[in-house]
Amino acid sequence: xxLTNADIVTRAGVFRGSVHVTNxxxxxxxxxxxRLAAAIDLDxxxxxPGGVDLHTDNLERLVQPRANTRWPGRNAFLxxxxxxxxxxxxxxxxxxxxxxxxxxxxxxxxCEEGIADLDxxxxxxxxxxxxxxxxxxxxxxAGMLALLAPLADHPRLRLASLMDHTPGIGQYRDLxxxxxxxxxxxxxxxxxERRMASLNAQRASLRDANRAGLLxxxxxxxxxxxxxxxxxxxxxxxxxDGIVIAEFPVNVTAAAAARDGQQRIIAGAPNLVRGGSHTGxxxxxxxxxxxxxxxxxxxxxxxxxxxxxxxxxTHAGIKLHEAVALMxxxxxxxxxxTDRGRIEVGLRADLVRVRMHDGAPVVRQVWKFGERVV
Numbered sequence: 001x002x003l004t005n006a007d008i009v010t011r012a013g014v015f016r017g018s019v020h021v022t023n024x025x026x027x028x029x030x031x032x033x034x035r036l037a038a039a040i041d042l043d044x045x046x047x048x049p050g051g052v053d054l055h056t057d058n059l060e061r062l063v064q065p066r067a068n069t070r071w072p073g074r075n076a077f078l079x080x081x082x083x084x085x086x087x088x089x090x091x092x093x094x095x096x097x098x099x100x101x102x103x104x105x106x107x108x109x110x111c112e113e114g115i116a117d118l119d120x121x122x123x124x125x126x127x128x129x130x131x132x133x134x135x136x137x138x139x140x141x142a143g144m145l146a147l148l149a150p151l152a153d154h155p156r157l158r159l160a161s162l163m164d165h166t167p168g169i170g171q172y173r174d175l176x177x178x179x180x181x182x183x184x185x186x187x188x189x190x191x192x193e194r195r196m197a198s199l200n201a202q203r204a205s206l207r208d209a210n211r212a213g214l215l216x217x218x219x220x221x222x223x224x225x226x227x228x229x230x231x232x233x234x235x236x237x238x239x240x241d242g243i244v245i246a247e248f249p250v251n252v253t254a255a256a257a258a259r260d261g262q263q264r265i266i267a268g269a270p271n272l273v274r275g276g277s278h279t280g281x282x283x284x285x286x287x288x289x290x291x292x293x294x295x296x297x298x299x300x301x302x303x304x305x306x307x308x309x310x311x312x313x314t315h316a317g318i319k320l321h322e323a324v325a326l327m328x329x330x331x332x333x334x335x336x337x338t339d340r341g342r343i344e345v346g347l348r349a350d351l352v353r354v355r356m357h358d359g360a361p362v363v364r365q366v367w368k369f370g371e372r373v374v
Contacts, residue, residue, distance in 0.1 A: 009046060010344065045355045049351065058083060062083075073113040080094075081121075083303075085373050087298070092130070095161075133157045135151060162224065162225070162243065224243045225247040272304075306327065
């Protein structure tokens with residue numbers, strides 16, 4: 001396959017040229033347009049490396065599209081896969097919860113069925129993107145270690161994060177926001193107060209032991225990420241435990257401390273697209289302006305990933321090739337992929353054709369390992 005007349009976004013910059021693909025691998029990257037009859041003319045559109053998404057909760061949302069409604073898991077997984085590919089994501093780390101703090105009693109089922117569906121679908125060639133696992137481990141959850149143990153050796157496990165969604169901690173440090181969220185969900189105020197007291201007692205008894213067990217089980221085997229860091233003390237604990245990634249720090253102070261400790265920082269693409277956090281945390285544009293973002297993740301909206309990269313250019317003054325690296329090269333390296341993430345000879349031909357329309361990027365075509373999937 002020969003793709004030509006495209007603005008190719010490489011690690012070094014952007015230039016008009018052609019990309020040759022042989023057996024699913026990039027075999028040449030040339031400047032200028034090709035006149036070969038077999039060349040596919042991209043009409044001056046941009047050609048990006050396929051997105052590598054380190055964290056997406058999208059499968060959970062498709063499994064439960066409405067309250068009290070559960071969709072067949074296999075159908076949900078295929079729809080999730082199609083949405084990711086259509087958004088220009090060719091490598092997906094499906095973020096599945098191990099343990100729950102009362103948000104969704106079916107999370108265990110979603111995790112187990114999601115992994116079973118991935119195992120069944122991956123060998124068939126039916127998936128448009130390539131899927132791996134990101135296990136989101138809820139440290140204060142009862143039974144978390146027992147749920148994690150059979151998953152620790154899964155061949156598609158690429159990342160695990162240490163989460164704590166106890167009221168008053170991290171993302172839910174603002175108790176008034178937490179109370180308001182529960183009230184919107186129809187919970188009586190008295191029940192919310194009982195829930196908060198129970199979860200804090202549970203955290204006091206389980207969090208440290210579960211954390212130590214997780215570190216013993218996964219430390220040194222897959223990259224570990226902290227989640228929603230808020231305080232200097234939390235960051236210091238993570239650094240002492242050898243955690244190499246800070247995922248979604250909630251303020252500049254925590255992000256700066258993570259950077260000082262040489263952690264790599266993942267920020268949420270929806271935050272940048274929306275213009276701020278939906279839970280009152282730091283705006284990603286502020287982290288970008290401070291140089292405190294190493295990678296973007298789609299979090300809960302697959303289409304946000306490519307959009308956020310272009311918004312990083314317009315709102316934070318980042319060069320296009322550097323912004324695109326936030327959604328491709330940098331996350332690939334974080335998850336220890338050495339064969340993708342850049343348009344470069346010898347790497348996989350995971351490619352995304354993008355055209356700008358009214359200042360926004362539109363994904364037009366996607367190739368995974370040289371095969372067109374969108």
